[in-house]
Amino acid sequence: MPDDNKYYISYNNIHKLCQKTAKEIMARNERPDIIIGISGGGLIPARIIRSFLKKKGEKNIPIQAIGLSLYENLGLDSQVDTIGKSVVRTQWLDFGALEEHFDSLIGKRILIIDEVDDTRTTLHYAVSELQKEVEDQQRKLNRLNEITNLSVFVLHNKDKPKKANLPEEMMNSHHYIAAETVPDKWLIYPWDAEDIEEHTQMAIQQGHN
Amino acid sequence: MPDDNKYYISYNNIHKLCQKTAKEIMARNERPDIIIGISGGGLIPARIIRSFLKKKGEKNIPIQAIGLSLYENLGLDSQVDTIGKSVVRTQWLDFGALEEHFDSLIGKRILIIDEVDDTRTTLHYAVSELQKEVEDQQRKLNRLNEITNLSVFVLHNKDKPKKANLPEEMMNSHHYIAAETVPDKWLIYPWDAEDIEEHTQMAIQQGHN
Numbered sequence: 023m024p025d026d027n028k029y030y031i032s033y034n035n036i037h038k039l040c041q042k043t044a045k046e047i048m049a050r051n052e053r054p055d056i057i058i059g060i061s062g063g064g065l066i067p068a069r070i071i072r073s074f075l076k077k078k079g080e081k082n083i084p085i086q087a088i089g090l091s092l093y094e095n096l097g098l099d100s101q102v103d104t105i106g107k108s109v110v111r112t113q114w115l116d117f118g119a120l121e122e123h124f125d126s127l128i129g130k131r132i133l134i135i136d137e138v139d140d141t142r143t144t145l146h147y148a149v150s151e152l153q154k155e156v157e158d159q160q161r162k163l164n165r166l167n168e169i170t171n172l173s174v175f176v177l178h179n180k181d182k183p184k185k186a187n188l189p190e191e192m193m194n195s196h197h198y199i200a201a202e203t204v205p206d207k208w209l210i211y212p213w214d215a216e217d218i219e220e221h222t223q224m225a226i227q228q229g230h231n
Numbered sequence: 232m233p234d235d236n237k238y239y240i241s242y243n244n245i246h247k248l249c250q251k252t253a254k255e256i257m258a259r260n261e262r263p264d265i266i267i268g269i270s271g272g273g274l275i276p277a278r279i280i281r282s283f284l285k286k287k288g289e290k291n292i293p294i295q296a297i298g299l300s301l302y303e304n305l306g307l308d309s310q311v312d313t314i315g316k317s318v319v320r321t322q323w324l325d326f327g328a329l330e331e332h333f334d335s336l337i338g339k340r341i342l343i344i345d346e347v348d349d350t351r352t353t354l355h356y357a358v359s360e361l362q363k364e365v366e367d368q369q370r371k372l373n374r375l376n377e378i379t380n381l382s383v384f385v386l387h388n389k390d391k392p393k394k395a396n397l398p399e400e401m402m403n404s405h406h407y408i409a410a411e412t413v414p415d416k417w418l419i420y421p422w423d424a425e426d427i428e429e430h431t432q433m434a435i436q437q438g439h440n
Contacts, residue, residue, distance in 0.1 A: 033242030087296030
C-alpha cells in the first residue's frame with residue numbers, strides 16, 4: 023500500500039490534468055501565443071498542454087524554456103534570505119532566435135508553466151521578471167499602450183502558507199490555474215520514479231491516475 | 232486492436248527507455264555535464280533522463296532547451312531545398328544566464344536529446360551548429376586544445392534513408408544512442424493522445440509499454 027505521506031502522480035494523470043486545463047483555456051478563448059516552461063519541472067506539462075492548445079490547421083504554439091532553480095536546490099553555499107536573490111536563472115528567454123517569426127512578448131498572451139506551486143518563490147520570480155522584461159521591451163520599442171496577458175499554470179498547488187505572492191489580478195481571475203490543489207504532502211512525480219510500474223500502481227491505488 | 236501502421240508509445244515505455252539509456256551512459260562513465268533538449272519533442276525525454284543521470288549528493292545536470300523546427304512543420308510558405316536552411320531556430324542556448332555557474336561548452340560532455348531521428352535533418356543541424364558554437368567559444372577564449380564531447384540520444388531511430396548525416400566518429404561510437412530502432416511507421420507519442428487510457432492500452436497490446 024502507498025505511504026500516506028506521499029502523493030503519487032502518474033504520467034497519465036498529468037496528461038489528463040493538462041488536457042482538462044487546455045479545454046478550459048480554449049473555452050474561455052484564451053489560447054496563449056507563447057508558452058514559457060520553467061525548466062526542469064515545467065518542461066513536461068508545457069509539452070503536453072501544447073498538444074491540446076493547438077487549433078487544427080494552425081501552427082504549434084512556440085515553447086520557450088527558462089531555467090530557474092531555487093538557490094537551496096543548487097547546493098550552493100550561500101546565506102540568502104531575500105526572495106529576489108533566492109532564485110538562480112540557468113536559462114532565459116531567447117528573442118534573438120524568434121525574431122524573424124515572433125517580434126516580442128508585447129501584447130501577447132503568455133502562459134507560464136511549472137509542475138508545482140510549493141512556496142510560490144519560483145513563480146513569483148518568473149512572473150515579476152517577465153513583467154519587467156515586457157516593460158523594458160515596451161519602453162525600447164515605444165509601445166506603451168499594448169496590454170500583455172500573463173497567466174500561470176501549475177499541475178499542483180500545495181495548500182500551505184506561501185513565501186511570495188503573485189499579482190492580485192492574476193489570483194482573482196482565471197490567470198492563475200492550478201489543475202489541482204493538494205495537501206502539503208511529498209508529491210512524487212513520475213519522472214523521479216525508480217520503478218515506474220510500481221509508481222503507477224501507487225497512483226492508481228491513491229485514486230489519482 | 233491497434234492499427235498496424237501506427238506504433239503506439241506509452242509514457243511508461245518512454246520512462247523505461249530513458250532509464251535504460253541512463254544506466255548504459257553511467258556504466259561507461261560518460262555522465263554528461265549538460266543536457267541540451269531539442270524543443271518540443273526532446274523536452275520530455277530530457278527531463279526524464281536527467282533523473283537517472285543524477286549521482287547522489289551531486290547537483291542536477293543543467294538542461295538547456297533549444298527550439299528547432301523543420302521549416303515545413305512551421306507551415307511557412309517557402310521553397311527551401313538545402314539542409315542548412317530547412318531548420319528554423321526558435322530558441323538557442325543562453326550562456327548569459329549560466330555564466331556564474333557554468334562557463335561555456337568547451338571541454339564539456341554534452342548530451343543532445345530529441346524524441347525521434349526521422350530524416351536526421353534536425354539532429355544534423357543541432358550537432359553542426361553546436362560544434363560551430365564550441366569552436367567559436369574556443370577561439371574567443373583561446374582554449375583550442377580542449378576536447379568537447381557531443382553525444383546524441385533519441386528514443387527512436389526510424390530505420391529509413393536519412394536526408395542528412397551525423398559525424399562518423401559519433402555514429403561509430405557510443406555517442407549516437409537510439410534507445411530503439413523502429414520500422415518507418417507512424418510513431419504515436421503519448422503527448423499527442425486524445426484518449427491517453429486507450430492509447431496506453433494500444434501500446435500494451437503492441438508490446439511496447
